[in-house]
Amino acid sequence: MVFLFRRRCSALLMRSVSLLTGLLLLAGCTSYPDNSCVLLQSDFEQFEGWMHPLPPFLSTEQAHSGHYSYRVVEGTDFGSKFQQPLGVSCAFVPRKLLLSGWVYLPSGRIGSTKLVVEINCQGRRKNVWECLEVQEVVKRYGKWEYVQKIIRLPADLESTDILQLYVWHVEAGDPTWFDDLRLEGWR
Incomplete structure (x- = not known):
């Protein structure tokens, strides 16, 4: 039996x-290695020991993993920006991006907070601008929530186009924390 x-x-x-x-x-x-690449993977622990004083966006008040997280405080419109050319981490120009990470909201009073992916095409074409609307995907407060978004990219991007990831805190509200952010590129 x-x-x-x-x-x-x-x-x-x-x-x-x-x-x-x-x-x-x-x-x-x-999941084939030649079909994907990691453009960003950050748990925000890598700053300890390298920078003094620590960047103002780092917080020890909340963390999904480790000791630090990325915090956007009340009254701040934009958080610090991650920026690099598309071709730095990928051997190809991605056609799709998978943005994922963890978000902590103390309450529903966050206003309009967006995790923005922007690709600056340096005047060659219109920039690509996509966002994950935090208040639309997080429904529980006072705990870490996993979020993700697939972003489809145009075929005419180049490896020298500048990838940017930042938080846009459109309307002031309660602070918002992000941790374990990951941005993957796919063919």
Whole structure:
């Protein structure tokens, strides 16, 4: 009887893995190294020991992992900006981006807060501007919530175009914390 139970569980597990793999392939989310790259992965711990004083956006009040997180305080319109050419971390120009991370909101009084991905095309074409609307995806307060957004990019971007990631705190409200931010590029 134990043998049959193990065999059924094993078969169910294999079907689940096959289904998940199929869904990921349908969504265009293959995990082959030449199809994806990591443009940004930050838990905000890397500043300790390197900068003194620490940048003002670092906070120890809340953290999803480690000791530090990225904090946007009341009355601040923009947070600090991550910036680099698209070609620095990728051997190709991405066609899709997956923006993900963790957000902590003490309450629903955050105003309009956006995690913005902008690609500056340096006058060659119109800049790409997409955002994750925090107040639309976070529904629980006083705890860390995982957020993500897929961003489709135009085909005419170049490796020298400048990728920027920043927080736009449009309307002043309660502080907002971000941690473990990740930006992946996909072919």
